[in-house]
Amino acid sequence: MASSGFHTHDHVKCVAEALGALESYCQTEGLKFTTLRRRVFELLLEEHKAMGAYDILDRLRTEGFSAQPPVAYRHLDFLVAHGFAHKIERLNAFIACTHIGALHDPAFLICRECRTVSETMSDSSILALHHRASDADFQIEESVVEAIGTCPDCR
């Protein structure tokens, strides 16, 4: 058991399912499930914490991979582009998606201390914004909700 979004869960299963999802997604889409793609995703999945690109890079370096910035950004961008990770703008950091497969606008609770992030689907919670957008003839392509605060463990 480990903490995800400030509550415990079966983390081993959680990681296995996520990796499995990425693998089948790659097969379906004709993309390669390469060592680096897998490894970067694993690193994000280790803890439910936001990791900076350069954190990833350090980990890759100690593991003997090539570790120039584009390596980290390429794989992180790959994961984000295909819905397996999100970027937390507020932290300039990345986190594994916990709602893989669900088309969703994410909402995050972000602990400013430990960078643990709980992801929820914002679904109708930003309905008001969508109303305002359509009133203004503004076409929303994606939206993000980021709430900063402190988690129970850090108080």
Place this chain on the structure above:
Amino acid sequence: MASSGFHTHDHVKCVAEALGALESYCQTEGLKFTTLRRRVFELLLEEHKAMGAYDILDRLRTEGFSAQPPVAYRHLDFLVAHGFAHKIERLNAFIACTHIGALHDPAFLICRECRTVSETMSDSSILALHHRASDADFQIEESVVEAIGTCPDCR
């Protein structure tokens, strides 16, 4: 008239009121309403567009001010800290607040083309997130909603 948040408004009045608000705020709080504070705020108010710190810096430079990065960041941070501007994380940029005086969690409609930003108060629109937060015993200190898309003018 000029565009604010994708609709027209009396921009001259809008700017005058905002500057006036900053001036009286400074008086009330015993802060100085200095040339640079005023000028940086004016630059943000010129158009309702997000400006990067280095955009501000370029403008200051052409106007003969000292233009090292800390100058821009100091005054932008001042405006943000006192509620007269917001940072748009998604763009690494800043925008004048259009709800001065109202304690609020802002929500933004951001045009990816022209960087025009419409600010609204998110008020109850992220209520669901607050519920989830209290369920998790997570204490939200501030929250931001950023929606990216394209504005009518850019389509």
Place this chain on the structure above:
DNA sequence: TCACTATTGTTATACTATAACATCAGGAAA
């Protein structure tokens, strides 16, 4: 075998932000 495409490797550089310390201006206290 060849050619094509996706992926990875590498160098260099651009963009964003802050630490740290020096200087200056104005008001309060001696």
Place this chain on the structure above:
DNA sequence: TTTCCTGATGTTATAGTATAACAATAGTGA
């Protein structure tokens, strides 16, 4: 009036984040 204190600004250097551009490689199908 001088001294001291505080808030604001000036300046240098550096840290942190991100991407452009191109080279090399590996696997695939023609």
